[in-house]
Amino acid sequence: MSxxxxxxxxxxxxxxxxxxxxxxxLAVIALNVVAGxxxxxxxxxxxxxxxxxxxxxxxxxxxxxxxxxxVASALIVVSxxxxxxxxxxxxxAVPGKVQNVLELIVGTLENYASSISGVKDAIVPAYGxxxxxxxxxxxxxxxxxxxxxxxxxxxNAALAxxxxxxxxxxxIRKFGFPGRVKSFFKPVPMVGPILIVTHLLIPVSLTFxxxxxxxxGMIVLELLYAVTPxxxxxxxxxxxxxxxAGMQTFVFITLMFTYxxxxxxxxxx
Amino acid sequence: MxxxxxxxxxxxxxxxxxxxxxxxxKALEGIARQPEAxxxxxxxxxxxxxxxxxxxxxxLIIAILIxxxxx
Numbered sequence: 001m002s003x004x005x006x007x008x009x010x011x012x013x014x015x016x017x018x019x020x021x022x023x024x025x026l027a028v029i030a031l032n033v034v035a036g037x038x039x040x041x042x043x044x045x046x047x048x049x050x051x052x053x054x055x056x057x058x059x060x061x062x063x064x065x066x067x068x069x070x071v072a073s074a075l076i077v078v079s080x081x082x083x084x085x086x087x088x089x090x091x092x093a094v095p096g097k098v099q100n101v102l103e104l105i106v107g108t109l110e111n112y113a114s115s116i117s118g119v120k121d122a123i124v125p126a127y128g129x130x131x132x133x134x135x136x137x138x139x140x141x142x143x144x145x146x147x148x149x150x151x152x153x154x155x156n157a158a159l160a161x162x163x164x165x166x167x168x169x170x171x172i173r174k175f176g177f178p179g180r181v182k183s184f185f186k187p188v189p190m191v192g193p194i195l196i197v198t199h200l201l202i203p204v205s206l207t208f209x210x211x212x213x214x215x216x217g218m219i220v221l222e223l224l225y226a227v228t229p230x231x232x233x234x235x236x237x238x239x240x241x242x243x244x245a246g247m248q249t250f251v252f253i254t255l256m257f258t259y260x261x262x263x264x265x266x267x268x269x
Numbered sequence: 270m271x272x273x274x275x276x277x278x279x280x281x282x283x284x285x286x287x288x289x290x291x292x293x294x295k296a297l298e299g300i301a302r303q304p305e306a307x308x309x310x311x312x313x314x315x316x317x318x319x320x321x322x323x324x325x326x327x328x329l330i331i332a333i334l335i336x337x338x339x340x
Contacts, residue, residue: 049334049337116312208326209323211330212329212330212333215333219333251315255319255320
């Protein structure tokens, strides 16, 4: 009887979940269409590689990506506070819905980090989740009509430089500082300069990959906003924000884990 | 002149497309030969594709810089 009941309830639940997802996607698209019409700060044929300074707010020091990064940070802080205040104190041994989702995200990321990087250092998945949150929430700021913070070169450079620091923290924790320095000169001392330059090129590569991808998406969207009525770029903007940025987050995190693996593996003698 | 330069930068995409197709074909062969290794092959494939894609991204960035900064 009980199995029958569960079989009977399963399709209904699944259907309602699909309906919820469709409603969410439609809401995102509608929000984006409205925001593109009324809040859009920079939709026009003019495309800037470097963000323009905003007049009257901080005396022209702040650029439009600074403003949208403030919005994205506010979104991140508010959602983190909501999770911390309302959900984490209610955690039980038998998880509820929200706890399940949170544990799924954290557990998946931890497994992924340790399977690729081969170290069980808490800082690695923590920074991966941070990068993911920053990129995804700057996508949400873009949905509100701002220019995405990740289209700023310096923003990506900051993310990649912190990734370099995390990589070296893991290496130093594993081998100690002298061992980490020695690992650059390991097979023969002659390769030292080459390895050091390769190591210093890690943040350059990460920066350009993220910057080029997101900026390319932005330029495509700007051109679309210039030539079509509002609905088409609204839909495509949602696609770029939800799928393309998520894909880039995944690539960024995977590459960072791979570099951590390189930094943490035993040097060859 | 700048237009020709942008076109030449675009030629880099040919190599990237060929390389990505080649890598995917080889990965498919590997999966067909040994389906239980699909997870590992997938992981390495996505990593390799990301690294190849960065070459395409570099040419995109060079083209963008030519268009918007050198003009």
